[in-house]
Amino acid sequence: MNFIVDALSRSGLLRRDLDYHLLRASMVIIFAWFGYDKWFESEIRGLLPLISHGPFISWTIPVFGIRGTGYFLGMSEWIFGSLLLLGFWNKKLGVLGALGSCCTFLATLTIMPFAPGAWDPAAGGFPAMTIVSAFLLKDLVLLAVSVYLLKQDVSRVLAAREEA
Numbered sequence: 001m002n003f004i005v006d007a008l009s010r011s012g013l014l015r016r017d018l019d020y021h022l023l024r025a026s027m028v029i030i031f032a033w034f035g036y037d038k039w040f041e042s043e044i045r046g047l048l049p050l051i052s053h054g055p056f057i058s059w060t061i062p063v064f065g066i067r068g069t070g071y072f073l074g075m076s077e078w079i080f081g082s083l084l085l086l087g088f089w090n091k092k093l094g095v096l097g098a099l100g101s102c103c104t105f106l107a108t109l110t111i112m113p114f115a116p117g118a119w120d121p122a123a124g125g126f127p128a129m130t131i132v133s134a135f136l137l138k139d140l141v142l143l144a145v146s147v148y149l150l151k152q153d154v155s156r157v158l159a160a161r162e163e164a
Contacts, residue, residue: 020152023145024084024094027101030142031081038074041067050136053114056107080104084149091156098150105143112136 012018037043044051044066051069052058060069080100087094112118118133119125129137 020149021088024087024149027142027145027149028081028085031077031084031101035074035077035081038070038077041070044070044073049116050108050111050132053116054107054111055114056110076100077104087149087153091153091160094153095150095157098146098153101146102143102150105139105146108136108139109143 008014048061048066051073052061057073060072064072080097083093083097083100085097087097112133115132115136117130118136120128120130
């Protein structure tokens with residue numbers, strides 16, 4: 001085990017801010033890709049059962065319609081992803097992106113208890129997941145990453161303010 005730990009320590013894994021940069025880049029890619037998918041009606045139609053049961057996003061369908069909801073969600077994801085990308089250079093913009101990211105994943109996680117077909121009745125229902133609840137559960141990790149990025153960027157903004 002010591003050999004593995006020593007090898008990993010020499011590999012650059014412990015480099016300062018590696019985790020921060022990898023997580024930020026990953027979130028940028030995720031928002032770019034998820035945002036892209038929202039421009040296709042087939043994607044939004046597939047998500048309608050989830051969106052319509054989301055306590056924080058169900059309002060988008062009556063307000064914007066199905067296509068408009070796709071555009072709204074896609075643009076929101078691209079804006080948050082762009083702010084996260086710009087956060088590499090401007091931590092204040094990173095704060096805005098991470099805050100938007102936190103809101104995004106809080107909103108999607110709140111769908112989980114209400115999503116149709118989320119709990120497997122053949123296995124006794126809750127907490128036995130189906131693919132629907134598993135799809136939403138991944139957002140728990142994305143929320144944790146968003147909170148981490150928010151914490152890091154707020155800390156960096158405060159540190160820069162103290163230096164000035």
